[in-house]
Amino acid sequence: MTGQEIKGDNYSVQYNQETVTIQFQGKLALSGVKDYGPIHDLLYAVVADAPAQMTLDLRQLSFLNSSGISMLSKFVLALRKKEGVQLVVVGSNEMPWQGKSLRNLKKFLPNLKLEIE
Amino acid sequence: MLNLFLKAKFAKLRLGPTLVSVFTLQVVAAVGVMGYVSFRGGQRAVNELSSQLRTELSARIERELRTYFEVPHQLNRLNAAAFSRGELDVVDAQYGEAHFYQQMKIAPNVAFVFCGSAQRGEFLGIVRSPEDRILELTFGNRATSFFREYYQLDVNGQRTYHIRRADRPYDARQRPWFAAALANDGPAWTDVYIAFSTGLPNITASLPVYDLSGRQLIGVCGTDVVLPEEFRTFLQELDIGQTGQAFVIDHKGALIANSTDEPLMKGEGDTAESLLASESQDEGVRQATQYLLDQYGSFEQINTAEQLEFYIQGQRQFLQVLPFRDDFGLDWLIVVTVPEADFMAQIYATTRNTAMLALISLAIAITGGVLVTRWIIGPILNLTTASDAMAQGNLAQQVNADSRFRELDTLARAFNSMAGQLKAFFARLEEKVQERTAELADANQKIVTLNTKLKAENLRMGAELDVARQIQQMILPKTEELRQVEGLDIAGFMEPAEEVGGDYYDVLQRDGVITVSIGDVTGHGLESGLLMLMTQTAVRTLQEVQEQNPVTFLDALNRTICHNVQRMNSEKNLTLVVLSHAQGQIRISGQHEEILLARSDGTIERIDTMDLGLPLGLDDDITEFIDDILIHLEPGDGVILYTDGIPEAYNAIEEQYSLERLCRVISEHWSGSAEQVKQAVITDFRDFIGAQKMADDITLVVLKQQ
Numbered sequence: 001m002t003g004q005e006i007k008g009d010n011y012s013v014q015y016n017q018e019t020v021t022i023q024f025q026g027k028l029a030l031s032g033v034k035d036y037g038p039i040h041d042l043l044y045a046v047v048a049d050a051p052a053q054m055t056l057d058l059r060q061l062s063f064l065n066s067s068g069i070s071m072l073s074k075f076v077l078a079l080r081k082k083e084g085v086q087l088v089v090v091g092s093n094e095m096p097w098q099g100k101s102l103r104n105l106k107k108f109l110p111n112l113k114l115e116i117e
Numbered sequence: 118m119l120n121l122f123l124k125a126k127f128a129k130l131r132l133g134p135t136l137v138s139v140f141t142l143q144v145v146a147a148v149g150v151m152g153y154v155s156f157r158g159g160q161r162a163v164n165e166l167s168s169q170l171r172t173e174l175s176a177r178i179e180r181e182l183r184t185y186f187e188v189p190h191q192l193n194r195l196n197a198a199a200f201s202r203g204e205l206d207v208v209d210a211q212y213g214e215a216h217f218y219q220q221m222k223i224a225p226n227v228a229f230v231f232c233g234s235a236q237r238g239e240f241l242g243i244v245r246s247p248e249d250r251i252l253e254l255t256f257g258n259r260a261t262s263f264f265r266e267y268y269q270l271d272v273n274g275q276r277t278y279h280i281r282r283a284d285r286p287y288d289a290r291q292r293p294w295f296a297a298a299l300a301n302d303g304p305a306w307t308d309v310y311i312a313f314s315t316g317l318p319n320i321t322a323s324l325p326v327y328d329l330s331g332r333q334l335i336g337v338c339g340t341d342v343v344l345p346e347e348f349r350t351f352l353q354e355l356d357i358g359q360t361g362q363a364f365v366i367d368h369k370g371a372l373i374a375n376s377t378d379e380p381l382m383k384g385e386g387d388t389a390e391s392l393l394a395s396e397s398q399d400e401g402v403r404q405a406t407q408y409l410l411d412q413y414g415s416f417e418q419i420n421t422a423e424q425l426e427f428y429i430q431g432q433r434q435f436l437q438v439l440p441f442r443d444d445f446g447l448d449w450l451i452v453v454t455v456p457e458a459d460f461m462a463q464i465y466a467t468t469r470n471t472a473m474l475a476l477i478s479l480a481i482a483i484t485g486g487v488l489v490t491r492w493i494i495g496p497i498l499n500l501t502t503a504s505d506a507m508a509q510g511n512l513a514q515q516v517n518a519d520s521r522f523r524e525l526d527t528l529a530r531a532f533n534s535m536a537g538q539l540k541a542f543f544a545r546l547e548e549k550v551q552e553r554t555a556e557l558a559d560a561n562q563k564i565v566t567l568n569t570k571l572k573a574e575n576l577r578m579g580a581e582l583d584v585a586r587q588i589q590q591m592i593l594p595k596t597e598e599l600r601q602v603e604g605l606d607i608a609g610f611m612e613p614a615e616e617v618g619g620d621y622y623d624v625l626q627r628d629g630v631i632t633v634s635i636g637d638v639t640g641h642g643l644e645s646g647l648l649m650l651m652t653q654t655a656v657r658t659l660q661e662v663q664e665q666n667p668v669t670f671l672d673a674l675n676r677t678i679c680h681n682v683q684r685m686n687s688e689k690n691l692t693l694v695v696l697s698h699a700q701g702q703i704r705i706s707g708q709h710e711e712i713l714l715a716r717s718d719g720t721i722e723r724i725d726t727m728d729l730g731l732p733l734g735l736d737d738d739i740t741e742f743i744d745d746i747l748i749h750l751e752p753g754d755g756v757i758l759y760t761d762g763i764p765e766a767y768n769a770i771e772e773q774y775s776l777e778r779l780c781r782v783i784s785e786h787w788s789g790s791a792e793q794v795k796q797a798v799i800t801d802f803r804d805f806i807g808a809q810k811m812a813d814d815i816t817l818v819v820l821k822q823q
Contacts, residue, residue: 029812031640031641032640032641032642033639033640033688033689063765063773065761065765065812065813066637066639066640066692066761066813067639067640069639069732070639070688070689070690070732070735071688073690073732073735074688074690074735077735077736096776097765100711100725100727103727103728104708104727104731104732107731107742108731108735108736
């Protein structure tokens, strides 16, 4: 896995290999599971390398629709079976959707580190 | 300007004739100018040459004449001195011949040296015989009865024996030379006259001789110059062109000497007279004389050397006249005439040669021009034809690269190369086009096939969606049902973003318990619609079995959906909140959007449901996260449920509708019925998004406690 970037009209998803951080920016409102495929694949590919810690940086993601939240939730649920990977989700209170939705992730994966700034 | 003119006048020139014309014109011009210059140069040269020749000739004639006419006067002075000193016995002829003899030896052109006495005309002299040039002593005096005796002389000039006696008496005093000397009272020339002794035309230089006192005339000494044959020979031998002439005339026009063989005297003996030049048998002499008379009136008017021209029968004649004078009255003219034709013959020959050469050059130039032009034009014409053919689309063009010019060969080779490349290029292009056409046809065929399939699929899906939409609409609670709900004023609204949405709401009533549920299945389409339908069925089932425990209710619902989703191999899940209403109490469980609690005065409370459940269909055991809260409603209070399609909708300038705006609209219109509140929200929402396409389903349910 090298540094990767997935870009759309209003969003970009960048993977930083050194820090094992996936940074989300913009507004993600893709219309279905299929459209979230590339991001989904990126997340699972990073986990496949079994890093000690993996960070999802959502601070710059101003919107994520329900399909996106569903995709993230499933990813987090999948991590329950994958021990040894510490998932850190960094969010921001300035983004209205994050406050409530990110708490769900913690419920699905109790050892998830949720950092809301 | 000139170019325009040329263009207009000779619209299009042909290469061949143009090149040949240019070649020929150049040669003609060059040869013409060369010929003209050569001819003019020749003429000038002739003029100069003839002028130089005439000057040279007349100068030579003058020099020659001087040698004849200077000596006599010198001799006369010697003899006069000897006469007056008595060294010459003129009167008795006893001595003195040796004196004369030496002079005759020294001066070969002198014909006669003599002296005549003034007493009785005695005479003494030595004459050169005209026939054999032997010197003879001659004298006449009283002793000879004035008949002249002739004696031979020895080598010392002493008389030896008597040769002959003249046949008539002689009186020196009667002779022209004697008279001329007296008349001049000094050195004098006679006119040309016939010599007594020789019978030849003769001119005499004479000098009066006085006694030693210088007062008494004692006689006259004279020296005869016969213009000898040598002078005529001299004139004849002068190279005066081919037919040029030289002659000498005196101031009366009498011929003194002539380069022709014509006799200079007419008549015989004493009656002989000098021939006038104007009466010469020779045409050239006569005409030249006549011309000079015409020009100057008389010969005495000609005082300087003149170069003149005149014509005989249209032929130009160059003429030089040179006065020949001395201090003693000699006044002659040397005339040299040269016909121009003598020189021009050469010039004309040269001109003829030039013309011949010019014609040959011209022929060579034209031939060369035509050949070179053909060599140049042939390949160019080939190229032109080939290019033309190429322009017509016939690309298979090759021209010969074997002209006589390297440049044309290069051009031809370049052309061939280009033609080849073009041909190959076109061939490749055609090949490519055919290939591509085939590919395109293939692709097109695939597309057509695909399109047919797609159409069929679309038709099928369209039919499917149509069915699904109908199911979804069918399963929504009817307005009639909502009205029949006791104790609650309820208004519901749902609009899918696509044909089939993932939103769901339901209102069920049984035994005084009203169950209101609202959910949002992720995504849209038939699958979402199906999930929604299942959810509705499951909720209704649970409501029908009067399941009152929220945990059991939601757990059963979650398991049902979770297992069905797994069977369907679907990625879908949903959020769902269930409200159970009885006697003004509402129990809320399940995770969904915030629930808005509107009090009768219009104030809005937001109820977070995040801790009341989890999304359904993700995990089959969510019991530990299920919770519920109980809310009491006074009449006029109400609850508003909605899906995220409303607050998260964007307008054209990327603004979200937002929960705050929703709350504000509800608050402003809360005094109205549930239907009015719902309508106000929908109207405001539509105003907000304007023409923007709706990205998500929107669902709104308004409940108001009666």
